[in-house]
Amino acid sequence: MLLRVVVLLALVPVVATAQDPAVLDVVGRGAEGRVAYDGGGRLRFEDATLGAQVVHYDGDGELLLPLAIAYEVLEPAPIVLTSSMGTEYWYLYHFDDATLSALYTRESLDLSDPGMHIAMPQDLRAWFGVNYGPLPARGLVGIRGRSYFLISPAEGGPWIDITDAPSWFDRGEVGRPLTFTLADLSSYTVQVAEVQSTWEAGGPLRMEVTVTDAQGDSFPVVNAPLQLSAGEWELPLKTEWSPLNEPTGWMQATLPDELPDEIKLSGAVMLMTLRGPEQCRMTGTIARGEGLVGSAEMQVARRGYELPRNADGAIRETRWIWAAPTDMDSAEKIDRMVERCREAGFNAIVPDIFLRNTFMAKSPLIPATAGTWAEFDPLGYLIERAHAAGIEVHPWFCVTYRDQAFRAWFEQTYGRNVDVIGADGTPAGEPADAHREEYRDFVVELMVGVARDYDVDGIHHDYIRVMEDCYCADCRAEFQAQFGVPLTEATPEQWTAWHRQPIGEIVRRTAEGVREVKPGAILSAAVFASLPGGARQGQDPAEWARRGWVDLVIPMDYAMQSLRVRANERQFLDALDDDDTLVTGLSLYQRTGTEVNSRPPELLREQIEVVRSLGIHGYCLFAYPHLSDEQLAVLRDEVNAEPAVPFYR
Template identity: 55%
Template sequence: MRSAFTVSALLLSTAFASASVAQDDAILKVTGHGAEGRPAYRGGGVVEFIDVSLDAQVVHFAPEKGAILPLEVDFNVIEPAPILLTSRMGTEHWQLYQFATESMSAMYTDQKVDLATAGKHTAQATRAWFGRNYGPAPEPGLVGIRGHRYLLIDRPDGTWLDVTDPPAFFARRDMLRKLTFTLADLTKYELAVSDIQSTWQPGGPLRVQVVVHDAQGRTLPVVGLPLVASAGNWQSKFGTEWTPLGEPTGWMRAALPDVVPELVTVSGDVTLQTPDGRQVTKVTADFSRGAGLVSPDRFKIAEQGYELPRDAGGTIRETRAIWVSPSDMETAESVARLVASCKKARLNVIIPDIFVRNAFYAKSDLIPISDRIAEGFDPLQDLIAKAHAAGIEVHPWFCVAYRDGRFRQWFAEKYGRNIDMIDAEGEIISLGADVHRPEYRRFIVDLMVGVARDYEVDGIHLDYIRTMGRCYCAECQKEYAERHAGELAKATDEQWIEWQREAIGEIVERTAAGVRKVRPKAMMSAAVFAGMPGGAAQGQDPADWADRGWIDLVLPMDYQMQTLQVRSNERQFLAAMSDDTKLATGLSLYMRSGGSALSRPAELVREQVELVRRMGIHGYCLFAFTHLSDEQLAILHEEVNTEEARPFFRE
């Protein structure tokens, strides 16, 4: 019998919106988020981004003042609006990657993308400064702009209205490579062509290093230069040498002619943005044949290889999972398509979301099934049957604390407990459930254990296993005072972390114990923030959960567009976890572009899976099936997963 507790399609997570592959990834229809409680901006404005360029290879940098940055953003206003898009504060910043330290910094700039007038325009920046809330400040050396976080929506008078998502344009690799430059103290400097390497064979490679000696005595590489090698009538242009992950090696590379000359001249201009303005300095050097002679092997860009582990029978051991939204398993036909696609991609674990916001997609005595499901159809049971027949495991996915107001009202009526979260200003937090309430912890644990008992699942997956913020409700304040002899409103960040971890840790521990009691071979997994400090603030402690044996598989949600950032994040987990075989990386199949989610380029998916393998991580999980494009499926089938594999966690 159906309950009055129903779900609307509009209440499903926006993360599962269909990919709009037809949208141009350079066009932004400005739509606000309603940041910090402000009204969501809906005042119009459509802009097409054309290019981002930097008129210098070396930029003056003073840590306490920032950098002199001649950055230009070319754009075309399609639909005017009285707003500016800026990158001047908060989460609205460029992402600046430092290649030496492999870290990402928040870079703020003063350009203004003015949407007041239709047509093509250029927004010019003159300086950059750096925050410390979203990464360390950069150091002198090679850096590169590698994307943009949110854009700030400003009024013409400079007061801000809201924030919006940037288009995926800002993640284009061909454009970003042009935005690689050197930070240096240019109050005094010298430039030089410092080194050469070549096989000195006909048609062979030739590369040089150009460096800047700055006022602090540092010698720093410079790339992206218009250098030319010449001898008589022969010329060859140099290009920046890149690693497979898009890192500059610090060398500029060209090719020798078929007849190797006795003397090669290397020359070109270096553009510097100094405290005294723009300077163009010519560098030149002559090299005799045989100078810097090296073998061809020296020109192989270092790339860590890997060999996937195999069992005694020769089958690859690698966890290949995919997250699946409720909309992809609402009918028997959609379940069949899902399983067929996963089989073609040679995936071996399906993680279907069966509890999101207020909607439940299985059968339980604790909560009714969503009314989006046809009478008599059990999507989880159907998926398990079809997936098992195809040799694929099923680990039901629970959004543990991701509850909306409709669910919270239903819970209060059915279980007699208000689980609203209250923020520091006394307002109800729209999405979340107060996990500090024992009644809710008992409910969610019993629900997950019940599914493990009633269905032949292979595992249980915890998502939104976090507090969803800080709750200041009267019950939380009272309980904190009783248990910790202090005021919650005056708690330090460290005390908040401890308080949040108590509630979240209890859910993880009790769920693991209950699931293993009813389904001993079931695996426990958890999706966690890719940035460990952010997760800790909401009660996550994945390394400890794994060490205690509560969690068998930790899945950082590493949905970065920049593969270098994925590497940096995953290294944190490898360092923190005592048993790194319990780590698998969550990778994205989609990319944000304005307010839409587009399927990522298939080549980027391949690149990031290859990175995970080179790092020695024994698996990955793709988010999400909704965004799996034909091109992505083809590359998984034909290049990435050319053989079947069984999950690494299965001995």
């Protein structure tokens, strides 16, 4: 059977109409081998509120959380959306130490009844899971997004499937009211800790309210229903937010045009204690001139940064973009892509040249493609055009992501079956078995060959992981010989150790081969944004970088929540010996329900700001098919207005 070069549709975004981000059309994912749920159900999320600004927490992992979710069932179905001790949780961001915890609640969104509803956690119980994040410290925290919901029958019974939360949960206006303080409320006091104002007519006045808890620590309190008044004038205090929707710890109001001699404070702080909800009434007066500061001090503190420059004064920043096979299957498409990338200020294109059964270059190892690309060599032409525009090219290989057609061709050509076999003895999905030496030889030689035969600037690994656990006869025998136990009894640690061997070997041998044929080429790898998740699949990016097998580690950090991106990147900065090896993979697309479309350019700008403020020397955007004209304009005119050379050059 000849290798057939197939036209790829998977990476092409479906051009979607803009959909209300708060609407969820319940569509299942087919979790854990189930038939994907498609029995209908449609709801719109209206509001999410918290009934307390301070919640009792003494570190044992449990809370009483007065969370209320208002929703309208638009199209009923006999199901409920709920959660259990699994992967369905809230992301809880801790503002002091920038960690993300997994917060579980067990509310039930009933879709069997049309109209407006309010869901609250069962018995108001909430608790933290330690598999997806640490237990938080006390202090200011905020719910910042939601993973999945379980779909269960309304009449009760086991869950049917899972569905993704809509992007509404990632919105700043949804997360801000869900910001609160964790404190040990066995005993406590609440007080105004500080007042600041420039005392100019129409100028700002702000106030820091703190709770001092049973352990003697004080933490800021925000979102409290407090107001200022003087005579007729009355105004609520509003929480002050950073550009990333982080609380600064202050609440503020605008002074009236005629400054009163005295301003009254009224309202209450709501607390959820061990004994139930409590209210702490706040009263007091602020005399004119109290807490006087200059306007500079009133500014929200911003962490400044300066991008590094080389001896010639040029900015050093790695600005990459991934491109799909369909972006490069004709000269016209390549010309247009290179022109748009030049305009956007990218300094490298990372084209996917090997995905499933599609190979976009020439290699003696896959002779069939030589005929396909007899007239036109996509990789060769892209390199020629990109280099003419001053843009590097780093061919991208999906290392294990093959398909049945490829595996059949491989078996016929190389005499080796490389199917990944599931626990039930049948082939498990698309990947080739990385545990087979013949496959590793093939894919390493293919990558080294491209580095040798083309004027590339680097080689990029993706799907550099096993994808699926393999239980083929060879894997079982080799595992048993090495670990002394059957593969079916492998512990999580043994799975990690087992998968890291073949994946690490591919990374090492590719580096050795490429460095021999093309000194100066940059080796890079796209990896899971979660280090434990990647480890289970054989990834070990910190070790690969330490050993010099990769020059750049690129976590695929596609979260909508910029604070989540920051928490993930902090993990990588902690794990890597050399922070300069980190390049952040950011997404250009978003999912709304089942639709995929381009993200608003403001979100792209915000996330590149996060990368820069962390001192990370570059980003790689996923992916060119999603690069909208609006995103391009923001990159060209603002974010990348000044050109840059890649940091590593």
